[in-house]
Amino acid sequence: MAALLEVDGISKSFSGLRAVQEVSFTVPEGEIVGLIGPNGAGKTTCFNLITGVYRPDAGQVRLAGQRIDGWRPDEICQAGLARTFQLVKPFAGLSVMENVVVGALNACSTVAEAREKSKIVIEKIGLWSKRDQAAAALTLPERKLLEVARALATGPRILLLDEVMAGLRPTEMNTMVALFQELNASTGLTILLIEHVMRAVMTLSRKVVVLHHGQVISSGTPDEVTRDPAVLECYLGEEAL
């Protein structure tokens, strides 16, 4: 079976600096895949290449077999790939409900329908009590949840999460991990996540891809990856010490 998301040899340079070099990996349908690597490894650039913020210099990105590289971010979202931002970008002046409705309109034909869908998403994500608050009044963990809620409301087949756990307290992180596990189990939602918090990545992902200096240096199950000498050397080794 073809993977839902196929990243095939993508590269991107910024004025000579090769941020991402011939990166290839696949995300099978219904799986949770982690993308890890030290700071500056090119993880977020990879996300931006997949989601259409940048156009790859070379290589292809395929969603369910269809090439999406070179598409605009809105077209990619409409095709079923939603993302969150590492630096959260809430619609600060709008309420939580309105924020999520904007996302839900991607999947709904009327505003009324989008509002109903948003209620379900907000309830599920655990922001129900805050639904009428302005997004500007939310705490950072709540903003991260809102970011996820908005992306989820677009009705994606695959969700790209860019460091949603960073800055969360352990209990908040556990809630978030449980949420993604539940979403994955109940709806079959495919997830690709960039994460620095190792515990979260290792718990969630069945497959991990490791980036270093813009290249894939290892991939496999969390166990395999953590035993890979190349990974230990560049990344986990330092942390383990």
Added chain:
Amino acid sequence: MIKHLFDGVPRRGLLMLAVLFAVLLALPYFVSGYLITVLILILYFAYVGQAWNIMMGFAGQLSLGHALYVGLGAYAAAALYVHFGISPWIGLGASIVISAAAGAAIGFLAFRFGVAGVYFAILTIAFAEFARIGFDHFAWVQGSSGLFLPVANYTQNDLWNLRGSPTMFYYLVLGMTACAFILSHLLLRSRMGYYWLAIRESPEAAQALGINIFRYKMYAVVLSAAMTSLAGVVFAFFYNNLFPEQVFSISRSIELILGPIIGGVGTLVGPLVGAFLLTALAEGMGEMLLRLGVDVPGIKQVFYGICLLLVVMYLPDGVWPPLSKLLGLDHKTPDRGEG
């Protein structure tokens, strides 16, 4: 859409609006002459403010050259009337097409090439200036010597040709303002409204959520330009003269946007409140000083400046947000649209 007309409007607000509208409808039976022209001016600014607010307040695109659309609309309809005797209501079609096309051209240039924020605002000023200089040398509409509409005695109101008494214009502008208000209300609750607000708050996030931001920004500019163009037509036929130096001048553009800024950018009622406060107070003060025998040129501009200063200092969100709180209309309706 009509059945959702009153969705999310607090009952008290609806009542106040109804009373306000009734009072405005009845006013010409009680006041006349000078006061009617002041009221026309207030409603005119409220209407244009509402049109500008769609672009800036909703979609977050700052236009400092809205006089361009007023002027193009005014000139198109007036020239067709003067040269061919074409009714302004037919001329309005041309006005709207020309203004909307100008808006589309500016929008396309800016949004296609990533001109945003203050640079976009400068682009809008530049186009208004092009028009001002261009029309100065546009012989078909008499260039800088001005285009004059034939003035007859207003014995009978001729709504078809927009020749008539100030009272006729008053009702016309009142109708326009009411329609613009209702349209803005409906737009805000529509898909397009949500998309505009999202683009205003964060274009990147909006695009990541599947919104074609280029298209929706274009809609905002074109709609705002088209609505403003109608104001230009009425302006031309009310004042009966057009000078490029005045119609397209940047001070006109600024004058148009003071109302919504002082009233509250992005709010529905802001443009109304702002237009009323500014125009009524400025005219009232001018009149008072005149009665006292003080004739100070430029007093209106000084007044505008002071108002703007005070609002920026003490009410950065405009007058309406705190005022609505005072009137008890500020509650965020839980689940907007199900009230």
